[in-house]
Amino acid sequence: MANPSTSGDPRCIPFMELKTQVTVIQSLMEHEQLQIAKECSQLNVLFQSQVQILTWGNWPAQQRSLLQSIRVEMHKQLRLLTTDLMFLQAAKQAETQAQRRQEVCDRLTNLQGYCDAIIKLAEDPAPVEQ
Secondary structure, eight states, X not given: OOOHHHHTOTXXXXXXXXXXXXXXXXXXXXXXXXXXXXXXXXXXXXXXXXXXXXXXXXXXXXXXHHHHHHHHHHHHHHHHHHHHHHHHHHOOSHHHHHHHHHHHHHHHHHHHHHHHHHHHHXXXXXXXXX
């Protein structure tokens, strides 16, 4: 199957959009915390409106369970990201702020990885054997 990022596989569009938004937030990590929080709020809205509503009906049956698990993990990472952002905004010392920024960056990297995993599943429709 062709690369979904170049073929426009409609199953991957929400995840490519989510990944793009994560990249935007990562580029802002050294900027104003309020802007980062605003972008993360938009990330949550995007997830709720584009990913949370998916039924996976157009994916192979063997992949649906894995897709659902990834979506649950993404949702968890978004909730934890919100908490990490609150801690970042409350941090006063430079060392604590740096630690909190790193935690936010780690969450964003995890979200990117989940998006990549789903996009990869679209490239390889074969069931995953364990």
